[in-house]
Amino acid sequence: MPRRLLILGSTGSIGTQALEVVAAAPEGTFEIVGLAAGRQWETVVEQARTHGVRRIALAEPDAAARAGEAWTDGEVLQGAEGLVRLVLESGADLVLNALVGAAGLGPTVAALGEGIDLALANKESLVVGGELVMQLAEATGARVLPVDSEHSAIWQLLEGERGAGGGNPGTVEKLVLTASGGPFRGRRRAELADVGVEQALDHPTWAMGGKITIDSATLMNKGLEVIEAHHLFGTPYERIDVVVHPQSIVHSYVTLCDGAALAHLGHPDMKAPIAFALHHPDRVPLGLRPLDLAEVGQLTFERPDEEAFRCLALAREAGRAGGTAPCVLNAANEVAVHAFLGGRVGFLDIAGIVEATLDRVETGPVHAFDALYAADRAARDAAAALVDERA
Known part of the structure; x- marks a missing residue:
């Protein structure tokens, strides 16, 4: 069975390189079940088309609205709530959180709360709420897999x-x-x-x-x-x-x-x-x-x-x-x-x-x-x- 992967922050440096890693993997290794970004809706839509993704989220409501008008092949979620919904409803068994800043904390909590393994490039999740975040991971059995080069x-x-x-x-x-x-x-x-x-x-x-x-x-x-x-x-x-x-x-x-x-x-x-x-x-x-x-x-x-x-x-x-x-x-x-x-x-x-x-x-x-x-x-x-x- 392929690993069901959700990428948050797919338009940034980490997200785009992650998509390249996925594309280079043997067929059937990964299935991308969702993509999310802040405001670069055109890039996310293009990524969704390329990788056959049916659900995306954009943190900025205006960007989400424009994506919804331009892309009719799937569902567009918006705002911080949309990012969390994408995590909770995507059916992912691995979430890559490459969002920038404290905005990454909510999706981190959502993933770990559901017992979903988290590949973490959003260091602010641990800076802001490290004690509670790690307690949550321990309670649900989810793994926190570091992506920063130093922590990796x-x-x-x-x-x-x-x-x-x-x-x-x-x-x-x-x-x-x-x-x-x-x-x-x-x-x-x-x-x-x-x-x-x-x-x-x-x-x-x-x-x-x-x-x-x-x-x-x-x-x-x-x-x-x-x-x-x-x-x-x-x-x-x-x-x-x-x-x-x-x-x-x-x-x-x-x-x-x-x-x-x-x-x-x-x-x-x-x-x-x-x-x-x-x-x-x-x-x-x-x-x-x-x-x-x-x-x-x-x-x-x-x-x-x-x-x-x-x-x-x-x-x-x-x-x-x-x-x-x-x-x-x-x-x-x-x-x-x-x-x-x-x-x-x-x-x-x-x-x-x-x-x-x-x-x-x-x-x-x-x-x-x-x-x-x-x-x-x-x-x-x-x-x-x-x-x-x-x-």
């Missing part, structure tokens, strides 16, 4: 170390996430005051969407990944490190109790972690260029500069604080990055707005998802006011 690397390394039986978790001392350093690696804080949007979007090694590329430039992306790793692997924050590795060949590594380290290496290509999550437990040939270390020649590593790139430190602090603090951090960052992309604030204002929002918005423990939605709204309002003050 850690996942594969832990599988190899612990084996199918789980092994002895005490053998792993630290998880070390690698960061490219983004386009501004090596610059001091004063040198970042006047950088523009075009410079920030010019990532040296990875081709990604706009929001995640800016997050990479501020190192917020790595901070969010630290929080994500904490929840995915049940590892305390003091045992999760970050190291800057500009070549992006070592995707992450773990250190062991005997002083050894295990690393996951490969050329930067997101098809590898996408395919590992979609095909798991199988590993399939992808036709990617094999790694030749002699050809690479040199791998370098350095500590991140958390004074120049304050977002990494802010994310660590919010993660350690727990409760709604990571939710507030994420919401403020989304507002600030959107304002930066729109030319309303400067690059350094992103960290400033996030820090000020964390100071202004009261945070506390989380006992239900409603508390997260309330914290998200409060943080967005506070961050928007801060943007207005600086614009």
Whole structure:
């Protein structure tokens, strides 16, 4: 029987590459039962026609209405409720959540609540609601399969170390996430005051969407990944490190109790972690260029500069604080990055707005998802006011 796959965020970088992975798989491996995106209705409709999909969803109501007028071969759902309905009614046994931002939390909860395995590229689901999300997965028996390259690397390394039986978790001392350093690696804080949007979007090694590329430039992306790793692997924050590795060949590594380290290496290509999550437990040939270390020649590593790139430190602090603090951090960052992309604030204002929002918005423990939605709204309002003050 084919694996029934639902792709959320099908028009983005992860979603389009996932469709390529599916198309390259042997016939009968996958059946795509639904596609969803934010507003790019023309692309989703074309994808649905190509892959024989009868049901799609668009988060933006106007885009959904236009899709419904142009595409009469199936059903179009709309809004956040439509995304959740697509998850609940698609009959999927695997959901790839590649949506951007906190909008991915609802579909994540819907999938795991139904006991559906989740290939997760929406890191904000775990940043915003990691404790509740992982409790839900444990309660229903659904698997959370990481798609981010760093977390996929850690996942594969832990599988190899612990084996199918789980092994002895005490053998792993630290998880070390690698960061490219983004386009501004090596610059001091004063040198970042006047950088523009075009410079920030010019990532040296990875081709990604706009929001995640800016997050990479501020190192917020790595901070969010630290929080994500904490929840995915049940590892305390003091045992999760970050190291800057500009070549992006070592995707992450773990250190062991005997002083050894295990690393996951490969050329930067997101098809590898996408395919590992979609095909798991199988590993399939992808036709990617094999790694030749002699050809690479040199791998370098350095500590991140958390004074120049304050977002990494802010994310660590919010993660350690727990409760709604990571939710507030994420919401403020989304507002600030959107304002930066729109030319309303400067690059350094992103960290400033996030820090000020964390100071202004009261945070506390989380006992239900409603508390997260309330914290998200409060943080967005506070961050928007801060943007207005600086614009």
